[in-house]
Amino acid sequence: MPTVTAVRRIREGAKAALPRSVGERLPAAPPQEVTDLLHDKRFQRAVADAATEQERPEEEVWSEVKGYLHEMAAAHDDRTAQGWARMGDWFLRAYDVLVDEDDMHELRRLDRSHSLALAFSHRSYLDGMVIPNALSSRRFSPTYTFGGANLNLPLIGTVASRTGLIFIRRATQEIPVYRLALRSYIRQMVTNKRNMAWSIEGGRTRTGKLRPPVHGILKYLTDSVEGDDAPDVQVVPVSVVYDQLHEVSLMTEESRGASKTPEDWRWLVRFARLQRQRMGRAYLTVGEPFSLRERMDELAAEGVTGHQAVERVALDISHRLNRATPVTVTAIVSLALLGADRALTVDEVLETVAPLAAYIDARHWPVAGAADLRDRATIRRALAELARSGVLTAYDGGTEPVWKIGDDQHLVAAFYRNTVIHILVERAIGELALLTVSELEPDAELPAGGALQVGWEEAKRMRDLLKFEFFFPSRAGFEDDLRTELRLLVGEDAQEEGGDMTPDRARELLVNARPHLAHLVLRPFLDAYLVLADRLADHGDSPVADDDLLADSLAVGQQWALQRRVASAESISLELFRTALALARHKGLLDGGDGIGSAREAFAAELREAVRRVNVIGEIAGDPVQVVVPEARPATEPQESR
Structure with missing residues (x-):
């Protein structure tokens, strides 16, 4: 049976990678990083300080921290790595893997003299096989990859840890000693000039586009390069995209509210079986590397330190990842x-x-x-x-x-x-800015910058509305990019006519521009935001629980899709609703209180207007999709859904 065959192949691959005897399964001595840490005076003081702070015996804390180090410690064994690579090739049998060889050649030159921190976009579990196999086959220095402890399965986990896979826990807020062990372990890896790889998103994307960056590993890396005598790390964005992925259908079910399948042996077998069908190509590309220490110094000179500096570096990585991701x-x-x-x-x-x-x-x-x-x-x-x-x-x-x-x-x-949507967002916003100018009344009072200044303000407003969904550059960088988009959109007219541009001229330029993208790119997200904003406004001044609001949005969103009040069923997604929830929280709209209902209704009204304008762009483009934009609910309307 196929299941038996898959299990046999996985187990045989794992056993082939294991040392010959049970006694050899673990190294005779701990990995170098663990040994170095246990003899490091700075680490010893940190453990003693932790014991004092937690009012616990030092021996007890030492026992705990050694257990965590043993749990996360990884090594590189040549024989194991070869067997693991062969099993990885079998898992990747659905794809031809294409690697940008010029980029890899330059990166290998950097590898000879620097420790590399490879931050990758995470679209599939296969990423953990594509990247190590691509690096090892090109004779890079051994790379240690951080992965979730949920993947530390029996037998497979033993093998993986001997190929440089570091299993780490995700929820560590209540385990301060674990965080101490991980921070110190990463610092020692940097000191020993190891190459490291981790997903900047923390987990797989459920929408196809890059998710917001997670700061945990990056925070520990930035700590490691601080100080005059600290070693440097070259941060390398790495993008992996696929023509298609077998696992997308499972992830979209989760986006509709289905429970996530736990990672166990049965899951692994099902995942392996899926790869039998050919799915095209996988593409590995490398973004522009940068020195982490130099970047931290630049930010410090600007007065940006601590958590803000880590956030800025994470955004730098995300921007470079997007720029490195090719169009499929x-x-x-x-x-x-x-x-x-x-x-x-x-x-x-x-x-x-x-x-x-x-x-x-x-x-x-x-x-x-x-x-x-x-x-x-x-x-x-x-x-x-x-x-x-x-x-x-x-x-x-x-x-x-x-x-x-x-x-x-x-x-x-x-x-x-969505794997390509990041290159289209600013163009789509530029269209909305031009539309705003075209809709100005002839006798409208204009700011000092004229009609185009109104368009700029609309673009900035859309940037703020979508900032939890997409990675935008700084405000200055965004304006530069938008000027580029406007030149492509309408030629040099936008620059030549300046503040004298009339609504009629703006409309003419917009109608004649090609392509029109706002309805294709922004409508799915704004539709989803509007669903959640409408359900939030339905609660008036009352507080609302996150889970209840998400469930209500899913239910009502399905109704709106059937009524054609949203353009497509793709907007009815938990992932998009969660981003809308983050935006509402940022605006302070989730907690109840006097007057909050009016602010919630204003939020919904803002989104109705944004959706209307996107639909206008669709009409200009000849979009055949007809949508009934939901109207504002009268204050006296009965709230049956509650």
Whole structure:
């Protein structure tokens, strides 16, 4: 049976990687980092201080910290690593892995003289096999990778720890000694000039785009490079994207409220079996490295220290990761079909993709595998592969084949589209800024900067509205990027006409621009935000629990999707609702109190207006999707949903 075969292959691979005898399973001596730590005076003082602070016997704290070090300690064994790499290749059998060899060549030169901290985007469990295999096959120094303790399965965990995988716990707020052990272990890794890799997001993305960065590992790394005699670390953003992923359908079920499948042997076997079907290519690209110590010094000179400095570095990494992530044909085809929300022929897909391809060329964004997005065979192959995996349905009983997104597959298609969405967001905001200018009344009172200043303010407002969803540069950097987008959008007219631009001229420029992206890029997120904002406003001045608000948003969101009050079912996602929840919390709208109901209603009204404007862009673009934008609820309306 397939399950038995999968179990046998995994166990045989694990056993092949293990040393020959049980007595050799653990190294005769602890890994170098552990030995060095136990003899380090600074670490000994830190343990003693912890014992004093917690009012515990020092011997008890030492016993606890040694246990944690043993739990997280990893080593590199050549024979084990070779067996692990072979098993990794078997897990990756669904893909051809493409690596940017020029980038890897430059990175290997850096590896010879520096400790590398590889921060990677995390879209799949396969990332943990793609990255180590790519590095080891190119003879990089051994890399130690941080992974969740939930993956420390029997037998497999033993093998993995001998290939440099460091299993760490996620919830450590109530375990101060564990945090001391991990911080010290990372510091010792930096001192010993080890290469380290970790997911800047902390866990897999459920939407396809980069998630907000988690600061834990990065905080310990920044601590390690402080001081005149501290060693430096080169931070290296690493992006891994896939044409398609077997596990996306499971993640989208979680986005609809399903429980997450626990990682155990049964999960591992199911995951291994999924890889039997070919899914195209995986692409590994490297972003621009930077010195962590130099960056921390720059921030300190600006007066940015402590947690704020860590946040800035995390955002730096996220920006570089996005810039290193190539455009895949799958993402562009998914964008076209999601925007149409109907069956398209190859010619219609090409017609939609052509202006996008021109824009991507103009912005010099990399395309995965150097694919030609205007090539008919390339687009047709992507359509066929998406149909084979069930994301699309194909009908060829008429005069020519047509493809559309399959029933209940919108979130899957959105996952693939979102891998490219970061390159389109500022363009979409630029369209909304121009639309704002076009809608000004002829006798409207304008600021000193004229009509375009109104557009700039709208762009900044949209940036603030979406800042929990996307990674924007600093305000100055955002304005520079937006000027670039406006030049591409309307040519030099925006700069030449300055504050004298009229609403009619702005409308003309917007109508003639290509492509139009706001409805394709922003509408799914703003629709989701509006659902949650509406449900929040329904509570008036009363406090609301997070889980109750999310459940209510899922239920009412399904209703709105059926009523066509949102454009697509992809907006009905827990991941998007959680981001909207974070925005509402940032605005202070979750706690109850007198007058909070009015602020909640204002939040909902702001989102209704944003959705309306996005829909206007869709109408200008000839978007066939017809949406009934929800109106504001009268104050006297009965609140039945409560």
